[in-house]
Amino acid sequence: MDPQRVRRPGARPSWRRPLLYTGVASVVLVGVTASGSSYVRAQPPGGTGGLVSSSAAPTAGAQAADASRTPEAAVESVAAAVSPTPTPTPAVDRDALLAEAMESVAVEDGAEVSVAVLDPESGESAVYGDGAFDTASIVKVDILAVLLLQAQDAGRELTASEKTYATAMIKNSDNVSASELWDAIGRAEGLAAANERFGLSGTEGGDGALWGLTQTTAVDQLTLLEQVFGDDSELSEASRAYLRGLMGDIAVGQDWGVSAVGSEQAEGTADGSAGSAGSQFALKNGWLPRSQTGLWVINSIGRVMVDGRGYLVAALSKGNSTKAKGVSLVEAAAKAAVSSLRDADV
Template identity: 40%
Template sequence: MPHRRTVTLAAAALLGAVLLSAAPTATAAERTPICRAPNNPALAKQLTRDLRAALAKRSGTVSLALYDDRTRASCVLGEGIRYDSASIVKVLIMEATLRRAEAWGRPLTGWERRNIRPMIHSSDNMAASRLWNDVGQPSLAATLNRAGTTRTSLGPYGYWGLTRTTAADQLRLLGALTNPHSFLKSRSYALKLMGEVRKDQRWGVTAGMPRGLRAHLKNGWLPRATHGWRIHSIGVFTGSGRTYRLAVLSHDNPSMSYGVRTVERVAQAVHRGLNKGRAIARGFTPADEISGRSDGSVPPRAPELPDPYDLVGPDGDAAAFPVVP
């Protein structure tokens, strides 16, 4: 459930703005990714080096979480930082809808299918609102608990795009779609939908992916008065005998195209490290193919609800916030 505030929205916004303006703006280069691979220390070293290079000289605040089921390689960066989710929360809404149907021992209704598909395929916001309201916050919260999330809170006042989350929690939600022992049985259906996201929304974690893999993804792109553009991309990659998950979240981006390029530099480094010698199927998204328009996940009338403790957060120390495969 959303946190109950004991001060007015105006007072909270004023206090948050003052505290945020007093804090230094984090940059991508200020943090070093931490990568581990129990059976391949050379891979961990390379991933760390390549990710550091990918973020060098990039402004903005960036978090990432990676887990490869085959090598058990993992990487974390800025893992404790919470972000407004924008449209990536639609994966949670989908999982909660699927979980409810399974708990009730029935298939999805025609109405549910007619809303889930456009919500994922074309990021339809009306469909997301209908499902968010229909499933309800208790079921959404229960899904977060089942997935093992620890720092995600549902959007207040019905603004689902203001759900706050971390890269690590997004990796856990993706894990619900890849783990055969997951609480979800409809994993193949969910992955199929995420594999059919329309072409102009397939930027981000797909950059640098090799031939022979399939991307199942969801993106979020939202500008607000505080922290500029939120540019997020999460995805599962399957095929050629492997599965891995990647979540890259960012804000403080000066433009959508700038944030997309930062995310894609991270993705390219990950794909290159995990798939040595494989031909690349997709490069960076051309700037003229990036819309520059908000995903509309938060309406302009929504109040600013800055919370510096949420937005700044810990520095992503891996010992404090371990990745849970």
Template identity: 35%
Template sequence: MAARGAAAVARIGGSMRRQLIMPVVAAGAALTAGAGLTVWVVSDGPEREKGVQAGATAPLGRAAGAVAARPPLDTAALRRSVRAYAATRPGEAGVMATDLRTGRAFGENESGRFVSASIMKVDILTGLLMQRQQRRRSLSARERDLAGQMIRESDNNAADALYAMSGDRSGIGRSNKLIGLTQTTPFRSSWGSSLTSPADQVRLLTTLASPGSPLGAAGRGYVLGLMGSVIREQAWGVSAAARPGERVALKNGWTPVHEQGHGWSVNSIGRITGPDHDFLVAVCSRENPTMESGVDTVEHVADLVVSAMRR
């Protein structure tokens, strides 16, 4: 509901350090979007300090999960529902979701290009870890401290430092090729202006969730642990699709670009793990008149899609 979006904005307020996003116009067809439903808050406090694995060790893949057979997902009906809801909303959005346990997947405007804002921070850390892995090196204490600030608190100064350490656009671009990201364009210096798609964000999440990933188990668990322990004020987004008892790892991104006439970009990516499901979900939105509107959009679309995939 709209109240959740308003609450998320109120919690974040002006306390977060924001990075000025350079003017970028995302291209491609898009879907308009809407209001968040279920309230779910990732644990904070002591759990945040030590980092929650957020289902990093949960069984993956269709063979690993003993899940009762389900009828095929009615993607046509779900697409109609998403589009009908989208028609009532300002702004535009795209969504991609997959369930690693059942093999179900759904996308609507999943290849649309969106300004990444702070969801790019997951890509930055993943790329840096892959670079260190290739050199048989671990992150330094300083790099780990910066990584924690960047993911848990969405600190932009920490992201600036790690983006530079990873080789900026060219370094992350090389890492993205290794993990099959074909719709993500890192932006020079201003990482938040990078373009990406929901489909690519689910590919990135798959890199973090799959044992067959080019990134080793320690690196995968580390990133998901940070995503599973974001500060409470930033626990909105795809977590709206989670049910009680399920584990959530997420990263959100939000930035105003209305100075160029394009409103707010608000995005959320994450993993929702439960006894019968292991969802990877990415919802991106743009041209939202306010951040609150964007949060509502992301949360409602995530909940709508994941709820249908549970049946």
């Protein structure tokens, strides 16, 4: 029997483009009248200018003050008066652009989808949907990240058996290996402790041995991907490179999902993150038919390269009538997510 699901709204990312200000520069002219008083003119480029201040008949005290006032001081005193009012350039609503792009994605009746995307280079991101989803096998990335963090804390390397399990769990999505490492990290309790450090606030481990029924959000999975592919991470560079390498060497037949976004031109990277075959993606997929309904959970998370630029993408879905329809859904969602960021920058 399926455990009761916990629904929590996913946290919205805080990345936003800063406001930009524009204005027309003015030319400030300072001079002295025949009577000895100073004057300042603000002249827009190409304009005739206007008298800002003048005095045709200054008093003796005013004349003394004017005599001691330098042109530089006069400029400073009226700088605020002649400065243009900044006009804010409105920030692009990336979530709205993604929602618009998702309108063309076919979602069958009863199915749900959520997708999140981040361009690490610019910091721009977008999210569509905020529901909670069963992880299925994408939790295996989280399990290995937790194991690596625990090993770091203990000041040790992974054992030979742990590395064997890790390779089979990520590359081949082996469930027996996942169960071994789930137990090794302390199951849901160990996952929660590490995820708090990773910054995942909407993920809850499955009951007992049921790691595949861990609940998560697209936003949390994007945060996890930042821990794996970003520099500001709880994981060491060696741990990140190890995990990226495994995600870039997924077995043939399991390389669908967010990889649909990447271009076919591929050259491997030195850290192995693009895989031994030089692919343009590093990912982990999850697929699970629910026993009570027969409907499919289909998820895909990872990094894809498009024209030499990397994007982190998490696409989650549930309620799919078949695995094939779920795969098509997350691939279409991933494409829409990346295109929404790329089109906005054109």
